[in-house]
Amino acid sequence: MTQSFPEEVLEHVFSFLTSHTDRNAVSLVSKSWYDTERWCRDHVFIGNCYAVNPRVLTRRFKEVKAVELKGKPHFADFNLVPEGWGGCVDPWIVEMGRVYSGLEEIRLKRMEVTDEGLEMVAKGFGKLKVLVLASCDGFSTDGLAAVAANCRNLRVLDLRECEVEELSCHWLSHFPDSFTLLESLNIACLSSEVSFSALERLVSRSPNLKTLKLNRTVPLEKLSTLLQRAPQLVEFGTGAYSAEGLDAYSSLAEAFSGCKKLKSLSGFWDVIPAYLPAVYSVCSQLTSLNLSYATTQSPDLSKIISHCHNLQRLVVLDYIEDTGLETVATSCKDLKELVVFPSDPYVADANVPLTEQGLVSVSQGCTKLHSVLYFCRQMSNSALVSISKNRPNITCFRLCILEPRSPDYLTLEPLDTGFGSIVENCKQLTRLSMSGLLTDRVFEYIGKHAKKLDMLSIAFAGDTDLGLHYILSGCDSLRKLEIRDCPFGDKALLANASKLETMRSLWMSSCFVSFGACKLLGQKMPRLNVEVIDERENLNSIPENVPVEKVYIYRTVCGQRFDMPDFVRIMGKDKADVYNLS
Amino acid sequence: MSVPLEHDYIGLSDASRSSDSSSNITSVTETQPNSVLNFKATELSLGLPGFSKNGGPTIMLGAKRGFADVNLDGSGKWALKGGSEAQLGGFEKSQTLTPDVKPAEDKKKGSGSAPPSAKAQVVGWPPIRSFRKNTMAANSSKNADVTEGNLASGGCLFVKVSMDGAPYLRKIDLKIYHNYTELSKALEKMFSCFTLGNGVKGREGLSESNLKDLLHGSECVLTYEDKDGDWMLVGDVPWEMFIDSCKRLRIMKGSEAIGLAPRSMEKCKNKI
Numbered sequence: 063m064t065q066s067f068p069e070e071v072l073e074h075v076f077s078f079l080t081s082h083t084d085r086n087a088v089s090l091v092s093k094s095w096y097d098t099e100r101w102c103r104d105h106v107f108i109g110n111c112y113a114v115n116p117r118v119l120t121r122r123f124k125e126v127k128a129v130e131l132k133g134k135p136h137f138a139d140f141n142l143v144p145e146g147w148g149g150c151v152d153p154w155i156v157e158m159g160r161v162y163s164g165l166e167e168i169r170l171k172r173m174e175v176t177d178e179g180l181e182m183v184a185k186g187f188g189k190l191k192v193l194v195l196a197s198c199d200g201f202s203t204d205g206l207a208a209v210a211a212n213c214r215n216l217r218v219l220d221l222r223e224c225e226v227e228e229l230s231c232h233w234l235s236h237f238p239d240s241f242t243l244l245e246s247l248n249i250a251c252l253s254s255e256v257s258f259s260a261l262e263r264l265v266s267r268s269p270n271l272k273t274l275k276l277n278r279t280v281p282l283e284k285l286s287t288l289l290q291r292a293p294q295l296v297e298f299g300t301g302a303y304s305a306e307g308l309d310a311y312s313s314l315a316e317a318f319s320g321c322k323k324l325k326s327l328s329g330f331w332d333v334i335p336a337y338l339p340a341v342y343s344v345c346s347q348l349t350s351l352n353l354s355y356a357t358t359q360s361p362d363l364s365k366i367i368s369h370c371h372n373l374q375r376l377v378v379l380d381y382i383e384d385t386g387l388e389t390v391a392t393s394c395k396d397l398k399e400l401v402v403f404p405s406d407p408y409v410a411d412a413n414v415p416l417t418e419q420g421l422v423s424v425s426q427g428c429t430k431l432h433s434v435l436y437f438c439r440q441m442s443n444s445a446l447v448s449i450s451k452n453r454p455n456i457t458c459f460r461l462c463i464l465e466p467r468s469p470d471y472l473t474l475e476p477l478d479t480g481f482g483s484i485v486e487n488c489k490q491l492t493r494l495s496m497s498g499l500l501t502d503r504v505f506e507y508i509g510k511h512a513k514k515l516d517m518l519s520i521a522f523a524g525d526t527d528l529g530l531h532y533i534l535s536g537c538d539s540l541r542k543l544e545i546r547d548c549p550f551g552d553k554a555l556l557a558n559a560s561k562l563e564t565m566r567s568l569w570m571s572s573c574f575v576s577f578g579a580c581k582l583l584g585q586k587m588p589r590l591n592v593e594v595i596d597e598r599e600n601l602n603s604i605p606e607n608v609p610v611e612k613v614y615i616y617r618t619v620c621g622q623r624f625d626m627p628d629f630v631r632i633m634g635k636d637k638a639d640v641y642n643l644s
Numbered sequence: 645m646s647v648p649l650e651h652d653y654i655g656l657s658d659a660s661r662s663s664d665s666s667s668n669i670t671s672v673t674e675t676q677p678n679s680v681l682n683f684k685a686t687e688l689s690l691g692l693p694g695f696s697k698n699g700g701p702t703i704m705l706g707a708k709r710g711f712a713d714v715n716l717d718g719s720g721k722w723a724l725k726g727g728s729e730a731q732l733g734g735f736e737k738s739q740t741l742t743p744d745v746k747p748a749e750d751k752k753k754g755s756g757s758a759p760p761s762a763k764a765q766v767v768g769w770p771p772i773r774s775f776r777k778n779t780m781a782a783n784s785s786k787n788a789d790v791t792e793g794n795l796a797s798g799g800c801l802f803v804k805v806s807m808d809g810a811p812y813l814r815k816i817d818l819k820i821y822h823n824y825t826e827l828s829k830a831l832e833k834m835f836s837c838f839t840l841g842n843g844v845k846g847r848e849g850l851s852e853s854n855l856k857d858l859l860h861g862s863e864c865v866l867t868y869e870d871k872d873g874d875w876m877l878v879g880d881v882p883w884e885m886f887i888d889s890c891k892r893l894r895i896m897k898g899s900e901a902i903g904l905a906p907r908s909m910e911k912c913k914n915k916i
Contacts, residue, residue, distance in 0.1 A: 137768065139771070139773050139774075140767075140768035140769070140771045140772070140773070141767060141768050141774065141802060141815065142767065142768045144814075145804075145812055145813050145814055145815055146811070146812030146813070197773075223773065223775055225774075225775075225804075228873065251775065253891070254873050331779070354776075355779060403772065403776065404770065404772070405780065406780070407770050407772060407777075407780075408765060437770060437772075462770050462771060464770050466766070466769065495771075519771075521769065521771075546768070547766075627811075627812065
């Protein structure tokens with residue numbers, strides 16, 4: 063039946079499929095669909111760079127315009143993955159440079175990028191339009207200079223949350239004077255000064271610039287100049303939002319009022335509250351506001367937020383307090399995403415009146431709320447139950463109670479029923495991060511109810527292997543599981559070995575998974591890489607029943623890595639077992 | 645709910661399903677037998693490390709490599725000890741996995757009388773990215789008095805440490821050290837594996853003969869990049885001022901380092 067469709071028709075139908083999951087599904091239907099699909103897929107997403115290798119990519123897809131690659135596991139964000147682990151993008155750039163001369167978009171997340179790699183990108187992909195480096199490191203401003211100098215077609219340069227070695231402030235000057243195509247520039251991660259004159263000239267000659275996110279060193283006094291040059295901005299990130307005196311205020315306020323299309327504001331380091339009203343004229347336009355570096359108190363925050371009636375995304379510090387979140391609940395009826403970071407996470411009693419009540423208020427007042435990341439110091443089962451009943455439409459729920467294993471502060475019981483209520487009522491939940499005191503029971507609830515759960519993060523929770531077993535056997539949609547400091551060990555892991563092939567990856571650190579189990583798993587499951595990450599000396603003489611420090615298990619078609627540092631071992635794969643799938 | 649007998653995916657079908665559990669972990673809240681997961685064939689003990697099933701201590705598991713010490717736990721107490729004590733102690737510390745519920749009293753908060761104290765830090769907790777942590781640490785040290793200093797406000801400050809010739813960099817948390825001596829000892833341990841050529845797969849491994857030159861000559865200098873982007877010699881300014889302005893560290897060696905007078909560079913002359 064499928065053979066009767068001419069290829070052109072199939073290709074035309076496939077062209078309407080943009081999501082990579084749809085594309086992957088379609089390619090599994092039959093050999094001919096697989097072949098047709100691979101010839102016409104031009105956007106490729108690789109969620110784990112070690113699940114395949116560059117040759118596998120270029121052999122399968124021939125004319126790729128956009129590639130997205132992810133490297134290190136998520137817990138690398140919190141320094142749990144030692145430096146040197148891997149995820150270097152250079153081999154990918156070499157191979158893609160050989161085959162994909164028409165590559166237009168490169169998006170990398172948590173990968174190591176070198177200056178040499180950036181030079182190869184700059185010189186090898188003449189049509190490059192988009193370069194997004196998210197949480198990447200390993201490169202310097204020299205690499206950026208090479209990109210600026212050579213990428214004549216660049217529209218987007220986004221360095222979100224990268225660690226850049228800042229050797230020079232002049233790399234921006236490497237954009238030629240004739241270069242006028244820039245649409246998006248995000249340099250907020252840079253801590254050193256960039257040449258302001260180069261920046262100003264660049265902004266002035268970029269009529270299509272929609273996104274400009276400055277770094278902290280750009281002074282407030284210079285903002286109005288930039289905004290006047292680019293009143294068409296849609297997303298703007300300020301630098302340090304403070305100045306001596308108020309001289310700069312009126313020109314800043316006027317400059318903001320000229321930005322009729324502005325929808326997103328961020329930056330706001332070192333806020334002087336007196337300058338906050340300068341943005342009032344654009345508040346009602348804003349759909350996204352990030353005040354998470356603004357160390358200013360609740361009244362000032364509440365005032366500005368109360369003007370933002372169309373806000374959909376709010377990122378803020380716990381200085382907002384419960385009262386400020388009540389303002390959010392009444393003023394921001396379109397709110398979809400709330401993020402509250404802690405101002406002082408390492409102090410035991412910080413005396414900031416932000417409690418579970420703030421989140422409950424928002425869950426009551428903001429009917430469109432579906433994504434939450436909330437740091438706080440206390441939580442109760444009753445609050446969690448309320449939240450789940452108020453907002454059954456929540457799809458992403460990440461709660462971090464700062465003190466590990468904190469119980470319900472009212473009843474001193476575990477928070478099992480609270481989180482159980484979340485997974486039971488929020489039937490579309492795809493992402494969950496838990497904290498507080500949790501027993502195996504909560505995992506029973508999760509395994510039973512969280513059928514759409516895609517990503518789960520667990521820390522300092524559970525009692526026995528049963529906990530892990532409930533998750534692995536119950537969560538049908540689970541693809542990413544990351545666990546730290548939980549008493550989960552070999553039994554649950556080995557009993558659910560085949561589940562691991564249906565997932566992208568499993569991370570377990572400071573748990574009870576032994577060397578022996580890792581070896582056994584690696585031997586029995588050829589399509590899994592069981593990476594033990596362990597920095598102890600004399601690994602070979604540690605008995606097999608001793609737990610590993612960290613294990614990272616992921617499915618792969620490529621077997622061995624060849625770029626491992628000495629603290630990473632792939633277990634259970636003797637040389638005889640190594641093979642390459644074509 | 646009864647736990648269903650699991651398919652044995654990896655062919656250990658001879659595992660007995662008896663209720664005898666080889667697990668040394670008990671759970672106060674356990675209501676279901678976990679016997680279904682008892683694979684005797686694997687004979688994997690779930691006891692704490694360093695202890696055999698018979699209850700006696702087993703061999704010492706060997707020292708952690710020096711540079712691992714600093715990663716394991718943020719509190720200063722664990723960071724600098726080498727040897728097996730740190731190995732077992734540090735491991736236990738990160739494995740506070742006794743299932744007993746902590747006494748409720750420990751958890752009660754709200755007594756406003758005691759001043760806020762900096763907590764012993766667990767690596768990577770709370771889950772906040774370094775960029776944010778460093779930014780907030782810089783903020784709080786600006787707002788606090790100099791005397792309160794960075795200790796009261798807690799926080800941590802991860803900076804990269806590079807050593808000329810080493811194949812990869814490391815990261816350390818400056819806040820866990822209290823003076824230059826502690827820092828230099830930790831760095832010495834951290835990078836000793838490179839200097840000893842201890843199983844390093846690097847592009848430029850160092851040999852043992854280099855080590856001697858390194859440590860006993862004036863061939864190694866510790867420098868740091870400050871907030872202004874300048875490279876400074878470590879040791880000139882008071883410790884608090886140093887950690888306030890240090891953005892990254894670099895262990896220089898070779899010709900660049902010769903001639904830079906290392907006044908407080910005792911670490912270069914320390915024995916291994």
